[in-house]
Amino acid sequence: MASSSTSVVVSNKEKENKNTKKVTLKSSDGESFEVDESVAMESQTIKHIIEDGCANNEIPLPNVTSGILSRVIEYCKKHKEAAGESEPSVTSYTSNSTTNPLTEWDTEFVKVDQNTLFDLILAANYLDIKGLLDLTCKTVADMMKGKTPQEIRETFHIKNDYTPEEEAEVRKENQWAFE
Amino acid sequence: MKKAKQFQFQVQPLINNNNNNNNNNGLSFSYFDLLSEEIVFTILDLLTPNPLDKKSFSLGCKNFYFLESKHRRILKPLRSEYLPKVLTRYPHVTHMDLTLCPRVTDATLTNIAGACNSNLVSVDLSMSKFFTGVGLLNLAVKCENLVELDLTNATELKDGAAAMVAEARNLERLWMRRCRMVTDLGVGCIAVGCRKLKLLSLKWCVGVGDLGVGLIAVKCKDIRSLDLSYLPKLDMSSCEKITHIGLSSVFSCTICLEQVTLANGCSVNLDLADSLNKLSKLQSIKLDGCPVTCAGLGAIGDWCVSLKELSLSKCLGVTDEGLTYLFMKQKDLRILDITCCDKITDVSISHITSSCTDLSSLKMESCALVPREAFILIGQRCHSLEELDLTDNEIDDEGLKSISKCSKLSSFKLGLCLNITDEGLAHIGMSCVGLKELDLYRCTGITDSGILAIAGGCPGLEMINIAYCKEITDDSLLLFSKCAQLNTIECRGCPHITSLGLAAIAAGCKQLTKLDIKKCYKVDDAGMIPLAYFSQNLKQINLSYSSVTDVGLLSLASISCLQTLTILHLKGLTPSGLAAALLACGGLTKVKLHASFKSLLPQAIFEHLEARGCLFQWREKVFKAELDPKCWKRQLEDMMQ
Numbered sequence: 001m002a003s004s005s006t007s008v009v010v011s012n013k014e015k016e017n018k019n020t021k022k023v024t025l026k027s028s029d030g031e032s033f034e035v036d037e038s039v040a041m042e043s044q045t046i047k048h049i050i051e052d053g054c055a056n057n058e059i060p061l062p063n064v065t066s067g068i069l070s071r072v073i074e075y076c077k078k079h080k081e082a083a084g085e086s087e088p089s090v091t092s093y094t095s096n097s098t099t100n101p102l103t104e105w106d107t108e109f110v111k112v113d114q115n116t117l118f119d120l121i122l123a124a125n126y127l128d129i130k131g132l133l134d135l136t137c138k139t140v141a142d143m144m145k146g147k148t149p150q151e152i153r154e155t156f157h158i159k160n161d162y163t164p165e166e167e168a169e170v171r172k173e174n175q176w177a178f179e
Numbered sequence: 180m181k182k183a184k185q186f187q188f189q190v191q192p193l194i195n196n197n198n199n200n201n202n203n204n205g206l207s208f209s210y211f212d213l214l215s216e217e218i219v220f221t222i223l224d225l226l227t228p229n230p231l232d233k234k235s236f237s238l239g240c241k242n243f244y245f246l247e248s249k250h251r252r253i254l255k256p257l258r259s260e261y262l263p264k265v266l267t268r269y270p271h272v273t274h275m276d277l278t279l280c281p282r283v284t285d286a287t288l289t290n291i292a293g294a295c296n297s298n299l300v301s302v303d304l305s306m307s308k309f310f311t312g313v314g315l316l317n318l319a320v321k322c323e324n325l326v327e328l329d330l331t332n333a334t335e336l337k338d339g340a341a342a343m344v345a346e347a348r349n350l351e352r353l354w355m356r357r358c359r360m361v362t363d364l365g366v367g368c369i370a371v372g373c374r375k376l377k378l379l380s381l382k383w384c385v386g387v388g389d390l391g392v393g394l395i396a397v398k399c400k401d402i403r404s405l406d407l408s409y410l411p412k413l414d415m416s417s418c419e420k421i422t423h424i425g426l427s428s429v430f431s432c433t434i435c436l437e438q439v440t441l442a443n444g445c446s447v448n449l450d451l452a453d454s455l456n457k458l459s460k461l462q463s464i465k466l467d468g469c470p471v472t473c474a475g476l477g478a479i480g481d482w483c484v485s486l487k488e489l490s491l492s493k494c495l496g497v498t499d500e501g502l503t504y505l506f507m508k509q510k511d512l513r514i515l516d517i518t519c520c521d522k523i524t525d526v527s528i529s530h531i532t533s534s535c536t537d538l539s540s541l542k543m544e545s546c547a548l549v550p551r552e553a554f555i556l557i558g559q560r561c562h563s564l565e566e567l568d569l570t571d572n573e574i575d576d577e578g579l580k581s582i583s584k585c586s587k588l589s590s591f592k593l594g595l596c597l598n599i600t601d602e603g604l605a606h607i608g609m610s611c612v613g614l615k616e617l618d619l620y621r622c623t624g625i626t627d628s629g630i631l632a633i634a635g636g637c638p639g640l641e642m643i644n645i646a647y648c649k650e651i652t653d654d655s656l657l658l659f660s661k662c663a664q665l666n667t668i669e670c671r672g673c674p675h676i677t678s679l680g681l682a683a684i685a686a687g688c689k690q691l692t693k694l695d696i697k698k699c700y701k702v703d704d705a706g707m708i709p710l711a712y713f714s715q716n717l718k719q720i721n722l723s724y725s726s727v728t729d730v731g732l733l734s735l736a737s738i739s740c741l742q743t744l745t746i747l748h749l750k751g752l753t754p755s756g757l758a759a760a761l762l763a764c765g766g767l768t769k770v771k772l773h774a775s776f777k778s779l780l781p782q783a784i785f786e787h788l789e790a791r792g793c794l795f796q797w798r799e800k801v802f803k804a805e806l807d808p809k810c811w812k813r814q815l816e817d818m819m820q
Contacts, residue, residue: 114210115210117210118210118211118213118214121214121218122213122214122218125215125217125218133218133221134221134225137218137221137222137224137225138225140222141222141223141225141226144222144226144232144235144236145226145229145232146229146232146689147232147235148235149235149236149238149239151235152235152236152239153239153240156209156210156211156239157208157209157210158209158211158239158240158243159209159240160239160240161240161241161242162238162240162241167238170237170238170244171238173261173264173265173268174234174237174238175234175715175739176257176258176261176739176765177256177257177258177261177262177264177265178254178255178256178257178261178265179230179255179257179279179716179740
C-alpha cells in the first residue's frame with residue numbers, strides 16, 4: 001500500500017481543476033478499474049470515502065464482483081456524460097420520460113438475467129447510486145406488473161408456503177376488504 | 180453524512196438442499212431473499228398504479244405478505260365489516276381513505292383511531308355521512324399527528340361536532356365543504372383549537388359569516404389557503420354575512436395567505452381588490468361567478484405582486500379592456516380560467532398569449548366571440564401548456580395543427596368543437612406524446628382514423644371522452660385497449676359500439692375505473708362478462724339504454740369496488756333481476772334508476788340497501804324518441820308482470 005502524501009480531499013471549488021483526476025476501484029475478485037473521479041463520485045459511498053480522505057487512490061469494494069463493477073461503472077459513465085459537467089445526474093423513473101434519450105439506453109442496460117439484475121440492485125444499494133437503484137428496482141417491479149401470484153412465484157422462484165385455506169383467505173380479503 | 184452501508188449478504192447464491200417446494204427447476208433459493216426490507220419497499224413503491232399488483236405480490240408467499248403489510252401506508256377500505264382484520268394486517272397506515280366505504284359510523288372511526296394511533300396523518304371522510312362528533316373526537320384525541328381531514332359532505336354535522344374537530348391540535352388542512360349546519364360558533368372553536376391550520380375550505384358552509392372567518396384570520400396565523408365560496412352575501416348595508424368589509428379585515432390579518440377563493444361571493448369592485456394589496460404572498464385568486472368590474476380587474480393587476488393563478492370563470496363583466504390591462508401587469512400567470520367570458524375577443528387572447536408565455540393551464544370554454552384564428556396564436560406562443568380546455572369554441576384543424584406544438588400537453592378538452600376533423604387530431608397524435616386526457620364530446624367530425632392517430636401516438640392516455648361521436652366503431656375501442664393506463668372511458672351515444680369492443684377494453688385496460696356506455700344499444704351481456712372478469716378496478720358504470728339484462732348486471736357483482744350504477748331504461752331488466760344485482764353488489768353507494776322500479780320491488784330491499792350506505796336516485800325520464808310510445812308502454816307492462 002503506497003503511502004501517498006498528497007491529500008485526496010476534494011472540495012466543490014477544486015472540482016473544476018480535477019476533471020481528469022482518476023481513482024482506482026478494486027473489485028472483490030481483485031480486478032482494478034481506473035475511472036475518472038467525477039464518474040466514481042456518482043456513488044455517494046465512494047464520494048464519502050474520497051471526501052473523508054480515506055481513498056489513497058485505490059478504493060477496495062469487497063462486496064462487488066468485477067463483472068458487476070464494470071457494469072456499474074458503465075452506468076455511471078453514461079449518466080455522467082449525459083448530465084454534463086454539472087451536478088451528479090438525478091434521473092427520475094417515476095415520470096413518463098419518453099423524451100429522455102437515456103431511457104432507451106437504460107432499458108437495454110437492464111436487459112440481463114435475474115442473477116445479474118439482483119446483483120446490480122445490491123451493488124447500487126451498497127454504493128448508494130440512486131439512479132441505478134431506482135432503475136433496477138423499477139425493472140423488478142415491472143416484472144411483477146400484471147402477473148398473478150403463481151406467475152410471480154415462477155418468475156422469482158418463490159416457494160409458496162401458504163396452505164390452500166390461508167391462501168383463499170388472503171385472496172378473499174384482498175378482493176373484498178380494500179382497494 | 181451517511182456512512183457506507185454494511186453489506187450483510189453474500190453475492191453468491193446459497194443453494195438450499197432440503198427443500199420441498201413446488202417449483203419445477205429445483206431451485207429453492209430466490210434472489211428476493213438477498214434484498215433488505217428497505218430495497219423491497221423501494222420495489223413496492225414502484226409497483227404502481229394498479230392496486231392489484233401489490234395484492235398479487237402479497238399472495239406470493241408469507242414473507243411477501245408480511246413485507247407488503249409493513250409497506251402499505253395508504254388504505255382504502257371497501258367494506259366496514261372487514262375493517263378490524265385489515266387494520267390488524269396493516270399497522271403502519273398513515274393515510275386512511277374512507278371514500279369507498281359506504282357506511283362509516285362512530286364505531287368505525289373509533290376502531291381506526293385505536294388501531295392507527297399516532298401513525299395516522301390523513302383521513303378522508305368526504306363521502307361518508309353516518310358518523311357524529313363522538314367518532315371525530317376519538318379520532319382527534321388518539322391520532323395526535325392528524326394533519327389532514329376531509330369532512331366534505333358531512334351535511335348533518337353541527338357545531339358540537341366541529342368543536343370535537345378542534346381537538347385535533349396539529350390539523351393543518353381541513354375541508355368542510357357543504358357542512359351547512361356549521362355556524363360561526365363551530366368555526367370559531369376550530370379557529371381556537373387548530374392553530375396550525377394552513378388550508379381551510381368552507382365552501383357552501385352557508386351558516387358561516389364574517390365572525391367565523393374573522394376568527395380564523397386572527398387565530399390561525401399560518402393560514403395559506405382559504406376557500407370562502409358560496410358563503411351567502413347580502414347587501415353591503417347589512418353586516419351579517421360575508422361582506423367586502425369583512426374580507427378586508429380578514430385580509431389584513433392573514434398576511435401569509437397564498438390562495439383565496441371567493442366563488443359566487445361579493446362583487447369584485449375596486450374596494451375589494453384594493454384590500455388585496457395587503458396580501459403580499461398572494462399567488463392564486465379564484466373569483467368564479469363573482470361579478471367583476473374593469474376597475475376591480477385593474478386593481479388586481481396593480482396590487483398583486485406576482486399572481487400565478489387567476490380564475491374568472493363565469494364572471495360577469497370581464498371585457499377585453501379589463502383583461503388587457505391585467506395581463507400587461509401580470510406576466511407570471513401560470514394558470515388562467517376564463518370559462519364563459521363570452522364578451523372577450525381575439526384581442527384578449529393575443530394579449531394573454533404574448534404576456535403570459537409560461538402559461539401551463541388555460542381554460543376557455545364557451546368564449547363565444549373568439550374567432551378560429553386566435554387559437555393559432557395559442558399554439559405559437561404558449562409552449563408550456565399542459566392543460567387546455569377549448570370546449571365549445573370555434574377552433575378548427577389549423578388551430579389544432581398549431582396547438583400540436585405544445586408538446587407538453589397533458590389534458591385537452593375539445594368537446595362541442597364542431598370544426599375539427601380527423602386531420603387536426605392527427606397532428607395532436609403525432610406531437611403530444613404525453614397526452615393523458617382527451618375530451619371529444621360531440622365532436623361529430625371525428626372517426627376511427629382520428630382515434631388511430633391518438634391511440635397510437637399517446638400511449639399514456641388515461642381518460643377519453645368520445646360521447647356522441649357517432650362514427651366511432653369497435654375498431655376505436657380495440658385501439659384504446661392498447662392504452663394500458665386508461666381509467667376513464669365515456670363513449671355514450673356511439674351506436675356502432677358492440678360487446679366485442681367492450682371486451683377488448685376490459686382485457687387491455689386493467690385500470691378501468693369509470694365507464695359510460697349509455698345509449699350504446701348494441702352492448703349486451705356478452706360485454707359484461709369480460710368486465711366482470713378483468714375490470715377489478717371498476718367503480719362507476721352507466722349502462723342506460725343498452726341491451727344488458729339481469730344476467731349481465733348480476734355478473735358485475737364480482738367487481739368488489741363497484742360503487743355507482745346508472746341503469747335507466749334497460750329493457751332486459753326485470754324487478755327480480757334488479758333486486759338480485761343490488762343485493763349482490765355489496766359496495767354500492769349510488770344507484771340511478773327509473774322511478775317505476777320503486778313500486779316494483781319490496782320496500783324492505785330499498786331500506787336494507789340504504790342502511791348499507793346506498794343512495795337511490797330516481798328518474799322519471801321518458802324513454803327517448805327512438806322507440807315509439809306504444810312500444811315503451813308495452814315494455815312497462817311486461818315489467819309489471
